[in-house]
Amino acid sequence: MERTVTGFRRYLARRLMLLAFVIWCILTIMFALFQLLPGDPTSLFVDSNFSQEMIDRQKTLWGLNDPLLVRYFRYLNNMITFDFGQSFFQITPVSEIMADKVKNTCLMIVPALLISVVLGTLIGAVAGWKRGSIFEKSAITLSLVLHSVPSFFVGILALMIFSYQLRWLPPGGMVPLGGPEGFFEMVSSGSYWVHLILPGMVLVSREITGPILLLRSSMLEVKGSDFLDILRAKGLPNRQILTHATRNALLPLVTYIAVMTGLLFQGQVLLEIIFAWPGIGRELVQALNDLDYPVAQAALFVMALVTLAMNFIADLLYGVIDPRVTYE
Template sequence: MGLKEYVTRRMFHLVITYWAFITTLFVLFRLLPGDPTSLYLQSGMTPEERQRTLERLGLDEPLHQQYLDYVTNLLVGDLGWSFRHKTAVFDVLATKFWNTIFLMGAALILAYLIGVLLGALLGWWRGRKREKLGLVGVLISRSSPEFWTGIVLLMVFVFWLDWFPSGRMRSIGVIVDGFWDKYLAWDFVHHMVLPLATATLYYMTMPVLVMRSGMVNVLTSDFIEIKKAEGLPELTILYKHAARNSILPVVTIAAVTSGVAIGGSLVIETVFNWPGMGREMVEAVSFNDYPMAMGAFFLMGSFVILMNFVADLLYVYLDPRVTYEGEA
């Protein structure tokens, strides 16, 4: 099986995975108790008004027809109409999505840069006191909940030192003119420092541990001993030879972690009052806003599926020892 056939097969699997994902998403939300009118029944909505509302939203149709409409709309990029915001779901999530992407994307990049470098050093320092101290710090960071780390950073850098704002994405009264003016402004960066630090401290621990484990295995290989015997500098052996051959497992967990981070941004967004997609998703579920909640879950799930697909392709590209399934 060649590369073209392998990619084609993986894309076919991607389509099947997407179909199973959107079907499960549709069924799960239809199994939830209540409907979008539930919140208004106590305000005096009559049965006739409730029925008209359900007809207007298409929720009186048979389940299979609702499913066909849902899939058809997804194929043309229509995520539906928000019951709560009275506007297109895509218009609401577009802003929320980028708010989350800029925060968690920057955190993941920093986490993996620091994690790979620190993990390589810990593997190189195996058996030394500095390795033990580093592992203790990493394990403490990993076992600390995100909300706890965020609260500690707020206490130190906001209430004690008064260096950073306590929350939100920008100062009250600040007006932005465009997309890049919104996300590249100093006020935005200033507000992002603490939530970024919280996410980085939490998500860098996995690449540190995986990279260290890979380094420990690679450093026992014969070719490392040969490089040492050749008299190469330690840094050259560490990063050019040992780290390069230890980084492959990190590629796989990076794809999985990125999806988890985007989907699990709710905690950080709540602690720092960040207007992201995680908070919007929870609020949509609370208000029985099916299209908004399903749209948020769809974007998060799509991100996870696509990143796993990219990881599969990168793994074959980065490691020449990996052969295509079925290749002789």
């Protein structure tokens, strides 16, 4: 037992060191990319009435005239301590903007993620258990079709049909104008759930395919395991045997859920634009258009952190789900 704990500590230390190195690489690449962007934020304010002295004063106020190394180390310190500064254009602390936008993005992707994982796991497990059946063939065919269609195309199509043609659902936004603004007031209101139906339906149609295909493949491998023959010999009903087989087939799904969560945070940008959802992806596009560097850098950093954190958690959960996994 002591040896196992020591091995886990060593593994955890290695993963934390690697995580810190990856974060440093991401921050450095982001800094270099923003330095290479053409123009600067003052260009959007400059007109014929601005003197060079006024322009230099504004750049000094924003720290754009400092030496490159000074800006780099200040940038690293601010990002690591989550001190994102103030937005150039919204005159608001970037941390407040990020907190609001991340909350809005979570309100869109978390329900879709839960539905996709739960339904996808059930459908994939049953499809793998009943190999060769009509249910399996239908599930695999539908999954491959949905997986091959771009989500933005499905979003535009759903918007045209259900909003503009049938007028069943609102075309965008989280709540109507003048609706609830607080988190609990919004979640408990019916208007939020009505506005969530279209983007949520598009996300589920895309993300449910991964758990279905993955669980079906994993279940086919587990189905021939010896421990299932022992469970049958003990007289367990098929439903309990299917439950045990599904638990052993879940390990590959943990990694996929982590990757899927990160991709949802990074890949929902187009859907937030299509459905006018005020999330972090839409804010990132707006910040890049405005050359609002603090907001854009913070948005990219939060997206990267979510992906890294989910993969790190998945690695640690391996030993909980599968006792055969060791950290030596």
